[in-house]
Amino acid sequence: MTETAPDLDRLRGGTPPRNHDARTIAALTANPGCARRGVMDAAGVDKDAVARYLGFGAPFGQSQFAITRGNAFEAQVKADGCAELLTLLRDRLGLAVPEVAYDDLEVVAGNEGREVRHARTRRLLGRALDSGEGTLFDHPLLRLEIAGQPAYLEPDVIAFQLEGRLHIIEIKSFAVVDGQAEPEQVAAAARQAAVYVLALRRLVGELGHDPARVSHDIFLVCPENFSNRPTATPLDVRPQLAVLERQLARLTRVDRILAALPGDLTFEEGDGLAESVRTVEARYAPDCMATCEMALFCRDEARACGATGALGRSVRDDLGGVDSVQTALALADGSLARRTTSPRRPPSSVPPPGSAPRP
């Protein structure tokens, strides 16, 4: 996996790589067959910049208001040495009073380099596992192997040690009203938290400890009811973990995709960018709009060549090997079916995958 690193650097064209976060990894597992996304993410290409350069910049990203609200709530919970968080953990989990240590892993001595931060994360978590020292670890920088490539994860969470076990605390700004939160939001949070749990387990394993010391129960800290007061809810992410592990194992290995690409391919901004991006095959589905910065470009491409995926993943799956809308229509009205298949066959029937006639 290390021998592909120079290729990936070249793909990025000299710009520094972007960190993965749980959002991008959760999205990656949502569309595991997309080679374009796989390659660009593995190389840490700034997809947003590429899309904008190509004229397909997303007109709106994540809502600025949502981001601000999220940051403000997180700052509130963590203010004054995590005062509110400690109160919550003491009330709900019976955290002992002496357990108040807080280590900030977001910046190491003014240095935000990923290697430095990851090294410090390893050191402090290793110490915590060995001696039980330390309680809260803010913003640990984790590493997870994605499609054969190690990717750094920028988790917006706190790892929390209670009686020798590590838990993930995720601070989210959606409200829990009367013990209930919006299921969609909770599902997204659980998916992201599962990524962190998995990465943390790998790290603990690398440090020579039992990965099961990272709990599958995560704590979701959200505003309670209509107030700004935080509340903590335990969340079991075992189902999400299972899905994630399966998807990650299934991901096409990036080196295999890279081997099939021309040797001088690069995603550097320039005249050939659109051509380079098209060289890598995409697998567009409308769901991409919610998760991928390249979605508008891929949608345009998919519509232009009439790919069935543009109509939705279920349509593509139903149509099996028929990969363009024209073919499907031709088969449906019989003009294509009559030429290549038996005339007695009903024209609306779809041939089994693999035997689809080509126009």
Added chain:
Amino acid sequence: MSQPPGPPATPDALEARIGELRAAVRRAMAAGERDAARDLRAQLRDAERSWDDAVLGSPPRSPARPAGPPADRPAAARRGMLPVRERVHQALTLLGVPAAPKLIGSVYAAFLPGEIPGARLTSLRRDEERSFRTAPYARPYYMCAVLTADLLAPARGLLAISTWPLELRVAGPLSARADFLTAAVRLAEHAVRGGRPVAPDAQRLLWRFASNIPGATGDTVGTVDPAVLIEAARAELDVHRDADRELRERAARRARAQLDDAERLFGSPLRALRRAANGSATHGEDER
């Protein structure tokens, strides 16, 4: 600086004064006297408001107004004429421990007249460092950084006063909590000093502390008995104090041995790593 006393001025006199003040602001800015310019601008705004009142006929506010509580005084006085660093110094002295700008702002607003504009705090530490490096010890005190105990690097978002002992200006993993409790004790003590009832702003601030210290809250939500708060905070502080002090003292000893004056106040960058990353010492000015 307050408004000229006496009867309400005529619009003509006010216009003349506004003209004068505008010129004075311009002169002060040209001379680089930012503080003077700010004061003059405050006066200018007051004069303009008086002109509004005199010409447009809003309720007469300026005449015969006693120097009342802070909220009634004109904006210039409410903001306080003290430079930001003085105000931060006052708030930090009251707290007695390093604090984040947000807490400094709330403490100042709750216990001292006026407020600290938040935007000015962000650049304060950098300005202080620059001032110290150009002319070391030219000022009686500096707003400085807190050093992290393990790497002796500046901790994020904390301010301290340079005259404090070094043990107070380094922070280990327990220090955030210990300082929080110490601050709670000090603020509660200050609130009851003089036997006056606790002002609503101060009450709110103390509640923020009390609600996060076990056993510090009374029966009713939102009201704090400072004596109970002090007792509860001290009780928890007893648990952390020794471990925290030991870590801090050890770090302070290391800082004295390894760092020069400026670095002891503002932290040291990660030199060895940086040099390794760059291959050669290109950051010569940062090196000793």
